[in-house]
Amino acid sequence: MEIQITQDLVRKESITPNDAGCLQYIEDFLAERGFKNEILTYGRVKNLWSINRKSGPLLVFLGHVDVVPTGPVDQWDHDPFSGHDDGTYINGRGTGDMKGGIACFMSALSRINPDDLNFSLGFIITSDEEGPSRDGTVKVVEELLKREEVIDYCLIGEPSTIETVGDNIRIGRRGSINIELEVLGKQGHAAYPARVDNPIHRVVPFLDKLLAEVWDEGNEHFPPTSLQLTNISAGVGAHNVTPNNLNLKFNLRFSPQITGQEIQTRIEKFLGEENVKYNISFDLNAEPFYSNPKLFTDVVQKSIQKVQGFNTALSCSGGTSDGRFIAKTGCEIVELGPKFETIHKINERIEKGELERLTDIYHQILLNLNEETNI
Ligand SMILES: [Zn+2]
Structure with a gap:
């Protein structure tokens, strides 16, 4: 049947x-x-x-x-x-x-x-x-x-x-959270570093922290929370122009050992520590x-x-x-x-x-x- x-x-x-x-x-x-x-x-x-x-x-x-x-x-x-x-x-x-x-x-x-x-x-x-x-x-x-x-x-x-x-x-x-980050900078000529604010350079120390972070240890039934960068883009296509902004998308699959709010707080803390100017949006699409x-x-x-x-x-x-x-x-x-x-x-x-x-x-x-x- x-x-x-x-x-x-x-x-x-x-x-x-x-x-x-x-x-x-x-x-x-x-x-x-x-x-x-x-x-x-x-x-x-x-x-x-x-x-x-x-x-x-x-x-x-x-x-x-x-x-x-x-x-x-x-x-x-x-x-x-x-x-x-x-x-x-x-x-x-x-x-x-x-x-x-x-x-x-x-x-x-x-x-x-x-x-x-x-x-x-x-x-x-x-x-x-x-x-x-x-x-x-x-x-x-x-x-x-x-x-x-x-x-x-x-x-x-x-x-x-x-x-x-x-x-x-x-x-x-696991829960799932999608994050979109725009790092803001100032476009300029590559020959005049003092006059530009390069968002690609800005994002590197932030990414170091983001990727090194141990979000939690998981538990008996859950693997630890994991993060994947899924999209990154910046640049106008020329060798001698620094970009105005950089766009980054990433996703976390998280265990019940952490909340969406806690993830958001930590990411904003990293951005603050690196003195990054940014716009960010968090889309919590599933609670664990x-x-x-x-x-x-x-x-x-x-x-x-x-x-x-x-x-x-x-x-x-x-x-x-x-x-x-x-x-x-x-x-x-x-x-x-x-x-x-x-x-x-x-x-x-x-x-x-x-x-x-x-x-x-x-x-x-x-x-x-x-x-x-x-x-
Ligand atoms: Zn199904």
């Missing part, structure tokens, strides 16, 4: 923020199983909130149906929206990120009777994860908090696997989150052990995810999904065996959580 659902969803061309009928498809599936559906619309974005309410804790499955653009279609081996089955793989945009994960969870759900569950089961499915992420999960979570909905556990079907399904699960993600592993993480680890026979690694690697929004509810979060190897690339694809194993694991999670909540 998971293979069919993956193909059905991939054939809907839901380039962010369009859901292209994916949400209706999921709604119909859940309505048949007794779930109460609600579409929450913000701006142009539709989001599905669906729940099967029981006594006991609430597990939410979080996902997105929107996909990134295909890039040049003629470079794909198969039409990116065909869901082509080549015997081993289902091919297409969104197979890995993350229609496959949604399909597996739906299929796992069809193996049980939701009325037999000792816990409530909810779905938050957005179509604004790959875009600006302003009218998606963040807004749904705000609404649910307003309604005083208590979410205990959250399973995110984002790709997390490195080699074999379930070998890596995420319990947090960290979910302390407890009962639900244990349930997920045991389920993977049962299906795959190995111990899974807990990590906080990768880019950003909507986990950062649902973290605001204080729930315990685990991200578990297929391989991330081909996501966002030309020829994105997912192995059929991978879909089957992931469904087995999700099914086992439902069974194990049911046992844990059977009081």
Whole structure:
């Protein structure tokens, strides 16, 4: 069933923020199983909130149906929206990120009777994860908090696997901050150094400090905060003219051991120490989150052990995810999904065996959580 659902969803061309009928498809599936559906619309974005309410804790499955653009279609081996089955793989945009994960969870759900569950089961499915992420999960979570909905556990079907399904699960993600700096100087003739203020010379000691800085040490689950310079430009193109200004872009991926504010403070301190004249802008595009592993993480680890026979690694690697929004509810979060190897690339694809194993694991999670909540 998971293979069919993956193909059905991939054939809907839901380039962010369009859901292209994916949400209706999921709604119909859940309505048949007794779930109460609600579409929450913000701006142009539709989001599905669906729940099967029981006594006991609430597990939410979080996902997105929107996909990134295909890039040049003629470079794909198969039409990116065909869901082509080549015997081993289902091919297409969104197979890995993350229609496959949604399909597996739906299929796992069809193996049980939701009325037999000792816990409530909810779905938050957005179509604004790959875009600006302003009218998606963040807004749904705000609404649910307003309604005083208590979410205990959250399973995110984002790709997390490195080699074999379930070998890596995420319990947090780093934050991300984009910084644009303009160093101001005074243009002039290269032959008269006393009359120019060269922003290239000005930026060098600042960059030395910036690149030597140890922002933090990370922690057990997080690598240390890291910085990359991504763009630098200055100069008018002539050998004998010094530039008026220099533009620099850089990005930090940061652990919860430091805040965006602290990063900003340190950078401004370096600029002050070097007496640099500047304009700067900080765009905090993702706060980090960290979910302390407890009962639900244990349930997920045991389920993977049962299906795959190995111990899974807990990590906080990768880019950003909507986990950062649902973290605001204080729930315990685990991200578990297929391989991330081909996501966002030309020829994105997912192995059929991978879909089957992931469904087995999700099914086992439902069974194990049911046992844990059977009081
Ligand atoms: Zn994704």
